[in-house]
Amino acid sequence: MISQLKIIIRLFLAFFLCLFLPASCIDKLDFVGDTQEGQLVIYGLLTNIVERQVVNVSRTSAFGLGPTGVQNAEVSLLTSSGERYSYILRGIGEYVLEGFGASEDESYAIEVTVDQKVYRSRFEKMPKMLAEDVLSFEFKNEPFRTESPESVFTVYSETTLPSSQDPIYLRWMLEETYIWPLTYLPGTGFPPPPPPPCFISDVIEPNRLNLFDGSSTNTRKGNFVLGKRKVDNSFLYPFFVSVKQLSINREAYEYWGKIRIVVNNRGSLFDTPPAPVFGNISNVEDREETVLGYFEVAKTKVTRIYTTRADVPFYLVDPCQYFPNKPDDSYASECKSCEARAQGRRWTNDAPVWWKFD
Structure with missing residues (x-):
């Protein structure tokens, strides 16, 4: 299963040949040499929310392939007061620190x-300020991934900055979670209890970098498109969007901004970078070694919004609707298995603690 942070790792593999970019852009991005197969990629995000903190460690692969997770790393969180906390390997190249939150x-x-x-x-020190996000959504037909109009779901935010004049730099990440009930096939004899539903989660537009520099505006409000996705039968039932707002420091903002420039110029997130952008991680004994990645400490808040079938102005077909005379083996696998429906996305049978709606 691909986690949100594993997808973010691919942002470090987003760069095409810098020679195709204007010279001024090359200077601005501080490109250094060519990326070689086997270079180390480290990405870590630490937030103030007491949750599972994750660091991903991988190595670049051949051109066109994603990074390969490193399984033999030792990963520690260090504090300026001298404490050390060890991460535990939980997935392919994924190291976690459970139940920890950063302090200001x-x-x-x-x-x-x-x-x-x-x-x-x-x-890195965690910023102290956050903004207020008021979320909304819209369903409409528009060109999205093709030139022809598609049914598209769009998430917006009206964001109000704090009254302080201190600079604030923001980044947003979006995740969807929807419920998918499995088809109840009673069979013969005394019917068993119905199968538990699936709660399936995935990142919305993982290749989108939502950034905002609050120090460069005189207004205290902004309106942003945070993410889009094509409408499908996932919207048959309650569909939640969790928007994670990250208040980051100026260096992290500039780092992601440089990555976004290259991504927007060349258009693909999933190729090995021929020329990396400098991060904040290095080999302590060999400063000349190029290490891809970034460790950021962010003050974080999560805002949620949800839709129901009544909100969707398009006709949706339920592929798993039960009919008494329909043979059990004629139902698609997604109607009988959460794993088959999820297709590699994260899923669980347990409703999230915040799963509440009117």
């Missing part, structure tokens, strides 16, 4: 040891 009074860094080489980020 501390600075944090990550340390990753791979093949007896030590890599460390700069210490």
Whole structure:
């Protein structure tokens, strides 16, 4: 299953040949050399929410292929006061620290040891301010991934910045979660209890980088398109969008901004970068080694919005509607299995604690 952070790792593999870019853009991006197969990629996000904190460690693969997870790393979170917390390997290249939240009074860094080489980020301090997001959505026909009009679901935010004059830099990430009831096939004899429903989650537009520089505007409000996705039968039942607002520091904002420039110029997120953007992680004994990735510490809040079938102005077909005379083996696998429906996305039979709607 591809986690949200694994998808973000691909942002570091988003760059095409820098020679095709204007010279001024090359200077601005601080390109260094060519990316080689096997270079280390480290991405970590630490938030103030007490949750599962994740660091992904991988190596670049051949051109056109995604990174390969590193399984033998030792990953630690360091604090400016001298504490050290160990991450545990939980997936392919995914290292987690359970039940931890960052404090405004501390600075944090990550340390990753791979093949007896030590890599460390700069210490980062969490920003103190957040903005207010008021979410809305819209269903309409418009060109999205094709030139022809499609039925598209769009999420918007009206964002109000804090009254402070201190600079604020924001990034948003979107995740969908929808419920998918499996088809109740009673069979013969005394009917068994109906199967539990599936709760399926995925990132909305993982290739979109939503960034905002609050220091460059005199207005305290902004209206943003945060994400789009094609309308399908996922909207037959309650469909939640969780918007994670990350308040980041100026260096992290500039880093993601440089990546967005290259992505927008060349258009693809899933190719090995021939020329990396500098991050904040390095080999402590060999500063000349190019290490891709970034460790960011973000003050975070989550805002949610949901839709029901009544909100959707398009006709949706339920492929799993039960008919008494329909043979059980004629139902598609997605009607009988959460795993088949999820197709690699994260899923569970347990409703999230926030799964509440009118």
